[in-house]
Amino acid sequence: MVTKNNKRTVRMNSRMEARCYGKQLVTLLLLFTLVISGQSFGQFTVMAQQLGRGADNALSVPLYKSRVVSLDAPAKRISVGNPQIADILILRSTQLYVLGKDLGTTNVLLWDSADRLIGTVSVEVTHDLQALKAKFHSLMPNESISVYSAQRNIVLAGRVSNVGNMNAAIRIAEGYFKTGGSSRSGSSEGATQFAAKNVAEDEVGEVINMLSVGGAQQVMLEVKVAEIARTELKRLDVRFNSILTRSSTWNVGGVNGGASFPDALIRQQSIITIPDGAGGFVNVLDEFEGRIPVFGEPAPFGPVIDEFLPNPMTIQDKGLFASFLNENFLFNIAFDAAKEKGLAKILAEPTLTTQTGQQAEFLSGGEFPIPVPSGDDGVTVEFKEFGVGVKFVPLVLDAGRINLKLNISVSELIDSNNLSITSNGVSQTFLVPRLTKRSAQSTVELADGQTIGIAGLINENLRETITKFPGLGDIPGIGALFRSQAFQKGETELLILVTPHLVKPMIPGEIRLPTDKFREPSDLEFFLGGQLEGRRGKRRGSSSYGHDLN
Numbered sequence: 001m002v003t004k005n006n007k008r009t010v011r012m013n014s015r016m017e018a019r020c021y022g023k024q025l026v027t028l029l030l031l032f033t034l035v036i037s038g039q040s041f042g043q044f045t046v047m048a049q050q051l052g053r054g055a056d057n058a059l060s061v062p063l064y065k066s067r068v069v070s071l072d073a074p075a076k077r078i079s080v081g082n083p084q085i086a087d088i089l090i091l092r093s094t095q096l097y098v099l100g101k102d103l104g105t106t107n108v109l110l111w112d113s114a115d116r117l118i119g120t121v122s123v124e125v126t127h128d129l130q131a132l133k134a135k136f137h138s139l140m141p142n143e144s145i146s147v148y149s150a151q152r153n154i155v156l157a158g159r160v161s162n163v164g165n166m167n168a169a170i171r172i173a174e175g176y177f178k179t180g181g182s183s184r185s186g187s188s189e190g191a192t193q194f195a196a197k198n199v200a201e202d203e204v205g206e207v208i209n210m211l212s213v214g215g216a217q218q219v220m221l222e223v224k225v226a227e228i229a230r231t232e233l234k235r236l237d238v239r240f241n242s243i244l245t246r247s248s249t250w251n252v253g254g255v256n257g258g259a260s261f262p263d264a265l266i267r268q269q270s271i272i273t274i275p276d277g278a279g280g281f282v283n284v285l286d287e288f289e290g291r292i293p294v295f296g297e298p299a300p301f302g303p304v305i306d307e308f309l310p311n312p313m314t315i316q317d318k319g320l321f322a323s324f325l326n327e328n329f330l331f332n333i334a335f336d337a338a339k340e341k342g343l344a345k346i347l348a349e350p351t352l353t354t355q356t357g358q359q360a361e362f363l364s365g366g367e368f369p370i371p372v373p374s375g376d377d378g379v380t381v382e383f384k385e386f387g388v389g390v391k392f393v394p395l396v397l398d399a400g401r402i403n404l405k406l407n408i409s410v411s412e413l414i415d416s417n418n419l420s421i422t423s424n425g426v427s428q429t430f431l432v433p434r435l436t437k438r439s440a441q442s443t444v445e446l447a448d449g450q451t452i453g454i455a456g457l458i459n460e461n462l463r464e465t466i467t468k469f470p471g472l473g474d475i476p477g478i479g480a481l482f483r484s485q486a487f488q489k490g491e492t493e494l495l496i497l498v499t500p501h502l503v504k505p506m507i508p509g510e511i512r513l514p515t516d517k518f519r520e521p522s523d524l525e526f527f528l529g530g531q532l533e534g535r536r537g538k539r540r541g542s543s544s545y546g547h548d549l550n
Helices: 004-037 129-139 163-174 478-482 523-528
Strands: 048-051 056-062 066-071 077-080 086-092 095-100 104-111 117-126 144-150 153-160 207-213 218-245 251-256 265-267 270-275 281-286 290-292 319-326 329-348 351-355 360-374 378-396 401-422 429-447 452-468 483-503
Touching (some): 056 066, 095 117, 153 163, 218 378, 351 378, 401 483, 429 452
Antiparallel strands (some): 066 095, 086 095, 104 117, 218 329, 270 281, 360 378, 401 429, 452 483
């Protein structure tokens, strides 16, 4: 029995099914209309292409875009090799709808109504190379850039005028890995359902750069390293030693500058051999017992004073000294006084030229040996460079701008605070000199002919030292005898400048060499006049740099 409620439910279900079928029919009709008209739907561009019957046809489809393929013969059934690469639908018996879902290749087999194989289509889904070519033509019309696809990669080939345009082309191509070559928006949800949802951005490949830069330019780098160092020194060092010896037990004295008081030796009774006077020898008991002074001979200054040895008095450069000796009283004094001012100027201007993108090195100086232990009691020698050194890599960008990677160093040998090394098994002592170094490493970008300072230093140091005998050194006047004082001040200013130039070869006649105006002195000028250089005459122009034997 069918009740009224059941009849009403059946009518409602029928109406809902009719509505669903109606929506699907409208959607199919709309898609069919767009396909026929060749218009775009959402983000997918529909293009038509004719395929021949029975042939192995090739078809290229941009990623996330679609095409309509026309067939010579009607197809009833198709088979897609990899549905993850592309979605392929039969719109009509003679038309296929192809949508690129993922980068890669696949194929499609076509059968007619009699189940006969009528064709094979090779499908390759690539990045939107045509859109990328259009961008290059619009942004860089003067550059010859070709674009190819290699599976998931984009290959750029051709020739560009400078490195800046090459880097820009690479960055533009890299953008296609993030967006698929077209702008996707949320308003076209119906169309994006055809796209693959599991394609990760890190799986879409990379840009293979096969571009070459035409007309390699040459860059000349001028470097200036300027340093001024000023030093000032004041020193007053007072050293004295005095001693008063009496016949009594006590001896008194004083010292400023150091002294040593070694212990005496204690000798016990022993048997010694002495001559007997008849040409033979006899053993006797040495009854001497007690303290024997270490200094068996008189001390360096004054009377014989056991166990007291003052440090030797030295004057480094300039000073005064005096000595007083009266019977048993000795007094020595030395004043080491100095006031110095120093000025040092360092100016290095190396120049180096190389092609863009190539590293160049320059060193004007030398090498000094350093002993290095090797094996068991062995020594090898290594050499360390010093002098003016420049390393740089230039890159010429667009609009004449130059990118520089710099490494500049200026070093010199100094004699103070040298290191002495003596190795086991080697009798010689190696003296390793000390090295002062100013260096800078940086990356800058500037135009042709511009100058920039990559490093600078202003250093000022001050040292004051006073050593004195407590109490006595504070007495006005005579307190100077009981103290030593030193004052040292230094100022340093350093600046490193670099200037790049885009250069071209010059005509040999336009080049002036440092030796062009030099002339050897004659015998009369050298021996009688004491001249190291002859009188300069007019400069002779020559197209040859060889020796003039005439």
